[in-house]
Amino acid sequence: MTPKEMVVTLRDRYADEIETILERYPAEQKRSAVMPLIFMAQREEGYITGSAIDEIAELLDIASTQVVSIVGFYTLFYANPGGMHRIQICTDLPCALRGADEFAEQVCENLGVKLGETTDDGQFTVEAVMCLAACDKAPMFQVQNSSGLTYYECQSADDVNVLVKELRTSPDDLDETVSG
Amino acid sequence: MSEFLLLRHRNIGEEGIAELDEYLRLGGFQAFRKVVTQMSPQQVIDLVKASGLRGRGGAGFPTGIKWSFLSDRFPRYVVANSDESEPGTFKDREIMERNPFQFLEGLMICAYASQAHVAYNYCRGEFWQLVDELQSKVIQLHDHGMLGDRIFGSEFSLQIHHHLGAGAYICGEESALLESIEGKLGQPRLKPPFPADRGLYQQPTVVNNTETLANVPLIIERGAEWYRSIGVEKSCGPKIMCLSGHAKNPGNYEVPLGTTFRELIFDLADGITGDKRLKAILPSGASAPILPATDVVLDTPLTYEDVSLVGSQLGSASIILLDETVDVSWAAMKTTRFFKHESCGKCTPCREGTYWMDRLLHRINNGQGDHEDANLLGEVAKQITGKCLCPLGDFSTSAVISGLELFHDDFTQHVRNGNGSTVELSE
Ligand SMILES: Cc1cc2nc3c(=O)[nH]c(=O)nc-3n(C[C@H](O)[C@H](O)[C@H](O)COP(=O)(O)O)c2cc1C
Ligand code: SF4
Numbered sequence: 001m002t003p004k005e006m007v008v009t010l011r012d013r014y015a016d017e018i019e020t021i022l023e024r025y026p027a028e029q030k031r032s033a034v035m036p037l038i039f040m041a042q043r044e045e046g047y048i049t050g051s052a053i054d055e056i057a058e059l060l061d062i063a064s065t066q067v068v069s070i071v072g073f074y075t076l077f078y079a080n081p082g083g084m085h086r087i088q089i090c091t092d093l094p095c096a097l098r099g100a101d102e103f104a105e106q107v108c109e110n111l112g113v114k115l116g117e118t119t120d121d122g123q124f125t126v127e128a129v130m131c132l133a134a135c136d137k138a139p140m141f142q143v144q145n146s147s148g149l150t151y152y153e154c155q156s157a158d159d160v161n162v163l164v165k166e167l168r169t170s171p172d173d174l175d176e177t178v179s180g
Numbered sequence: 181m182s183e184f185l186l187l188r189h190r191n192i193g194e195e196g197i198a199e200l201d202e203y204l205r206l207g208g209f210q211a212f213r214k215v216v217t218q219m220s221p222q223q224v225i226d227l228v229k230a231s232g233l234r235g236r237g238g239a240g241f242p243t244g245i246k247w248s249f250l251s252d253r254f255p256r257y258v259v260a261n262s263d264e265s266e267p268g269t270f271k272d273r274e275i276m277e278r279n280p281f282q283f284l285e286g287l288m289i290c291a292y293a294s295q296a297h298v299a300y301n302y303c304r305g306e307f308w309q310l311v312d313e314l315q316s317k318v319i320q321l322h323d324h325g326m327l328g329d330r331i332f333g334s335e336f337s338l339q340i341h342h343h344l345g346a347g348a349y350i351c352g353e354e355s356a357l358l359e360s361i362e363g364k365l366g367q368p369r370l371k372p373p374f375p376a377d378r379g380l381y382q383q384p385t386v387v388n389n390t391e392t393l394a395n396v397p398l399i400i401e402r403g404a405e406w407y408r409s410i411g412v413e414k415s416c417g418p419k420i421m422c423l424s425g426h427a428k429n430p431g432n433y434e435v436p437l438g439t440t441f442r443e444l445i446f447d448l449a450d451g452i453t454g455d456k457r458l459k460a461i462l463p464s465g466a467s468a469p470i471l472p473a474t475d476v477v478l479d480t481p482l483t484y485e486d487v488s489l490v491g492s493q494l495g496s497a498s499i500i501l502l503d504e505t506v507d508v509s510w511a512a513m514k515t516t517r518f519f520k521h522e523s524c525g526k527c528t529p530c531r532e533g534t535y536w537m538d539r540l541l542h543r544i545n546n547g548q549g550d551h552e553d554a555n556l557l558g559e560v561a562k563q564i565t566g567k568c569l570c571p572l573g574d575f576s577t578s579a580v581i582s583g584l585e586l587f588h589d590d591f592t593q594h595v596r597n598g599n600g601s602t603v604e605l606s607e
């Protein structure tokens with residue numbers, strides 16, 4: 001993580017990526033890049049910082065308040081820090097019919113939190129989310145962290161215990177969708 | 181139909197179809213080559229029209245006709261709608277993961293027919309890894325000369341880009357989706373004008389669902405006659421039915437349109453979990469009215485016409501099964517929570533109405549309701565219906581209104597059972 005005193009801009013860190021993103025849209029429609037740029041900026045800290053918002057606004061010639069409203073509108077953008085790993089369990093109707101609510105309760109109990117809360121060590125936040133397009137593989141959840149977003153399907157509370165242990169020790173080691 | 185046409189990775193000998201070499205070996209991109217080198221855009225549109233293909237994103241609009249509506253202005257855009265966020269829908273993801281090139285080829289043919297040089301594939305944000313993979317497939321296509329400038333030596337050039345959503349169901353609505361690509365809040369536009377006239381960046385735009393596009397290469401390859409021979413007259417072709425909830429074997433089933441609920445649920449998916457009795461069916465995710473599991477309903481063919489004749493919609497065919505143990509007021513609470521969360525907030529009846537329905541349903545389900553609450557719920561739902569800018573408002577009332585009508589006792593039993601107090605009703 002970057003020490004607070006050092007001012008490293010997104011442009012310094014991600015010059016190439018910013019260029020690739022901007023190339024996808026017509027030159028006079030730079031604003032289209034706002035979502036991919038927020039995703040990019042959010043990767044590092046798990047949420048979008050005030051300075052990142054200002055810099056994105058400047059890159060795209062729009063007002064910071066416009067970037068703020070985009071962050072507020074979309075569920076996957078975060079204005080505030082959460083746990084290092086967000087465990088987002090789908091409890092929508094199809095999954096709930098296959099035990100997702102009880103599963104979510106178990107996961108919370110094992111981690112000693114309620115839905116929406118973060119563990120004391122700041123590592124895990126458990127959230128209930130809407131359908132993730134994996135309804136035939138319930139119970140399922142996604143984990144959102146610095147490695148991106150990973151699906152875990154056909155899961156049991158025990159599977160989650162194992163995963164939590166793994167993530168605690170090696171936070172970066174997340175690549176494939178796990179299907180049980 | 182013994183053959184998979186959309187989920188070809190399941191056919192023996194076609195499992196490796198997600199790899200470009202294998203897709204090419206199986207005849208992939210012959211259709212794209214044929215349209216670019218031998219057909220005019222108008223001929224492609226006429227062929228797709230003649231096939232009878234209808235949009236698989238929910239509304240069932242004839243695809244060829246949609247393409248023919250484009251205003252005579254340039255540049256034009258085509259956009260694949262891979263937002264796939266309706267509860268109970270998980271077909272576009274399987275197509276893009278397992279048979280990605282057939283979808284991309286369909287998108288490329290659509291771009292040629294529309295004379296667009298840029299195509300976007302809008303995917304829900306959760307498909308982040310999938311999009312990484314699709315992007316590398318797009319690069320492969322550039323390397324093979326099938327994307328980029330002057331494709332196959334013709335005048336036609338094409339780029340495909342991906343745009344990730346970020347967790348907003350409303351961005352599946354085509355005009356909200358376009359706003360989202362433009363970097364704005366994902367809120368629906370007033371229609372008309374329709375995207376075919378003023379779409380992305382106010383230019384003529386085609387928006388098609390992922391599954392719709394995956395049908396297109398087959399139509400070019402095998403002809404309109406052949407396509408029409410699958411399914412029934414007005415609803416033809418193969419369709420992926422997403423079966424979830426209390427199905428013994430949930431999953432994606434590719435069947436000809438016109439297959440009945442009974443054949444799908446009992447013959448193909450082996451019936452209901454734990455061999456319980458089937459109570460009700462939501463045929464189109466959270467968005468369409470609930471159907472009772474009567475013989476008449478079970479023998480209804482899965483077509484756009486027949487499902488609406490029995491009082492619901494085929495929509496995107498996200499079929500959710502509820503067994504006899506399910507309390508429909510609980511199911512309605514779940515769908516309402518979804519719509520309350522996903523209302524974009526632009527119109528008051530939808531924003532406020534979903535909030536009140538959610539509160540009432542929680543009160544009812546917690547046993548804190550009184551005898552009037554079921555009626556009040558029905559009243560609130562009727563206040564939303566027909567008063568909103570986009571269909572989401574009406575969607576939010578479907579399960580509530582049909583549930584109250586068909587399974588009224590489920591909404592009142594909590595009061596009658598006295599499993600809660602009736603004193604906390606100060607609001
Ligand atoms: C609230 C709402 C959500 C929608 N979500 C999707 C979706 O996730 N995917 C999709 O293809 N169409 C969705 N649609 C339908 C699109 O607006 C549009 O009709 C469709 O993408 C057109 O493609 P098609 O003609 O190939 O079906 C949605 C519509 C509404 C009103
Ligand atoms: S009906 Fe709901 S979702 Fe649609 S525009 Fe109005 S507030 Fe937004």
Ligand code: FES
Pocket residue numbers: 090091092093094095096130131132133134135136138140267268269
């Ligand atoms: S309802 Fe949980 S993934 Fe669809």
